[in-house]
Amino acid sequence: MKGMKTNKSYSKRLKLTKNGKILSRKPGFNHFNAKQSRTKQLAGHRGQSFTIKNKPKSHLLPFS
Numbered sequence: 001m002k003g004m005k006t007n008k009s010y011s012k013r014l015k016l017t018k019n020g021k022i023l024s025r026k027p028g029f030n031h032f033n034a035k036q037s038r039t040k041q042l043a044g045h046r047g048q049s050f051t052i053k054n055k056p057k058s059h060l061l062p063f064s
Contacts (some may be wrong), residue, residue, distance in 0.1 A: 011061055014050060023047035 015023045029044025 006061055014061070015047065022050045022052060024050040 013024055017023060024047065026044050026046065026048050029041075033041045033044065
């Protein structure tokens, strides 16, 4: 059964909520966080609303 595949590297960066919203991590919080204040460190863990048009969404995440 051949068909479209989900782009795994792209899908790992996103999270689909129960109501169908797409959340992504804030950029710039992957490493070098030790010098930041604790509030800034924790701000990077909060999700950020992510908008994506339907055409790229269907190519990258066909089964979501």
